[in-house]
Amino acid sequence: MPAAGDPGEEGPTMFHPSPDLRSAKSASRTVLAVRLAWNAPSEPGAARPTPAELARDVVMAYGGRVVTSTPESLLAELESPTDTLQCAAALHDRFALERSESGLAVAVRAAVAAGEVLRQGRFLIGEAVGHANELVEMAAPGEVLFTQSVCLGMTRGEVTWEPHPGPAPEIGQPVHRLLAQPGAAVPALPFGGSSLARSRAGALGRALRRSGPLALAGTRAVARGTAEAGRRLSSLPRGQKVAAAVILATVLGTAWLVGTTRQAASIESALEKARPDEALRLADAWFGDSSGRPEARAWQGRVLADLDRLDEARERLGQALEREPGLSSREGIARGLVRTLDESGADRALLLKHRSSALERALLEATLSERYWMRWNSVAVLEKYGLGDRVDRVGIRLLDLQHAGSCGTRIRAAQELGKLGDRRALPALRDAQEKGFPGAFCNLQSAARDAIALIEP
Structure with missing residues (x-):
């Protein structure tokens, strides 16, 4: 079986001699293999991150662990098949933005496989590693290929795909090709940009730091920057407007995500410190300051659930999700939804209607909670999802x-x-x-x- 280790920046090889497997640990993981090829921009500018550094940013934003990285390739492991596919889509979109911004043209090929792997220190060994590396060599620039095992484990409502039209590889299972993702935020990007937004600014960390005051300013400063950018955009030649609009939309979206993430993090921190009254005060203030944004309303529901005010929590969460269904993909909101299950006869309608990979993870975590009703109601929802086989019955x-x-x-x-x-x-x-x-x-x-x-x- 192939073994992947981290050679740093020593060279293009992706594999090292097999490690000692006596203490290796087995786990079910999703493996992402990436190949990068690029040309330098025609006019040198300010120092910029390398393509490998940009790729690492995106993978880490999705909670992935980079196993192997060279200037031209990357191998990573993630837990969720859905997140891994969206991470691959975000990689392509991120490099499309980089080309518009700096002229650096990076051809990206990516492949995803899933299965049992062995982990020994920095090494990753298993059939999924071999399948991912085989498929990435088949992929054309701009493609994301993935195996049937990934297809079986992903949340289908969050992914668009088709059977791979090329020759079938000899890996013992069908192969699929990822298409532009649902809810395209920027249609000009290869996969629509929605996966970039879901990385919640982490995947754009370097771009955010370069954006300086605009990305980190308060609401008023962002508004002033938007107006000025709009005036400058209108004066550009037609051929440059699309690229500039994409960059502007991404920077402004990142600025909003940073503010949103900061508010949510403050509330989550108060809950972790067992200060629910403080968390509710923060959520109420956010809701008032944001003119009733759905996410602020959802965080009110999240806090009320922790206060065992479950009917009020369901009401707030339901109102927020009615206006912005994608909020169920936020980890904190997903935990709040699961917390509403902590009573006999709990209403499960919101969780059945707004399924997401984040909600699946929160439900699986709740099956091992000491709270009886939350535990068993979570099992019931997972069975409705068709995921009963992932529940630890013992x-x-x-x-x-x-x-x-x-x-x-x-x-x-x-x-x-x-x-x-x-x-x-x-x-x-x-x-x-x-x-x-x-x-x-x-x-x-x-x-x-x-x-x-x-x-x-």
Whole structure:
């Protein structure tokens, strides 16, 4: 199996000798392979980041880990197939912007594969690595190819694709080609620019720093900059207006995203410090200052959910999502939506209507929460999504066995763990057999003993 390690900037090779695999850890990951080819701008200007540095920025903005990087290539791993495809789209759009801005023309080829990989330090080994590297060599400049395993794991409502029209590679599964993404923010870009916006300014970190006062100014300064830019744009020759408009839209969008991210981060920080009243004050102030922006309304709902004011939280979140459905793709908002499930008979309609990869991740995380109703309602939503096979059934039943407030729930958990037959349950079952259910008469000890007998007869 191919092994990829990080050779820094030593040369174009992507592979190193196989590492010692005795301590390697297996994980299900999505692998992104990228090839870069470029020509320098005809007129040298100010020092700019290299194509490899720009590519790293985008990958890191999507939460990816760069495994291998050379001046002409990059290999990265990410958790979500959807995020990986959108990261690949953002790479193409980012380099299209760079060409408009600096004249640096970069031809990008990308490929995505998914599967079990072995991780040993800086090395990444597995079939998905080989498939990604094979497909990226097949890809034409401007293309993103991906395997059927990626297609099966992605959120289809967030991705547009078609079967790959070229010759089929010998990798044992169909291959697809990514198309321009839904909700195009800048149609002039190869993939529409929507993936750039979803990177929430991280992928444009270097561009933001170069934008200086415009990108970091307050609302009034941005408005003044917009007016001045509009006047200058109108005076440009027709052939330059499209490129300039793309750059202006991206810089202004980045400035707005930075302000939005700062507000959201302040609220999230207050929640993490167990200061929900302060978080609500910040959210209310943001809503007032922003003339009722949907995202500010959604963050009000997020905080109200943490305060266990679930009906009010659902109302605020529903109002925000009605106006801006894409908000369910924001990690903080997704957590707020999941938090509304923390009661018997919780209304799941918002989560079923506004599915996103961020919401899927938040739901999977909630299945391992000690909050009983949030845990089981999250399982119910994931099953409606068709993702029931990704739920850790043993982990959920262990939480029931150890934390449920009723004897009956703990007994059912012990019985189910016995049927599942997973040896991970043995320590908790032995503890239940020894201690029983605290403070009440309960036949938990007998149920735990029977479950242990099923697992190790």
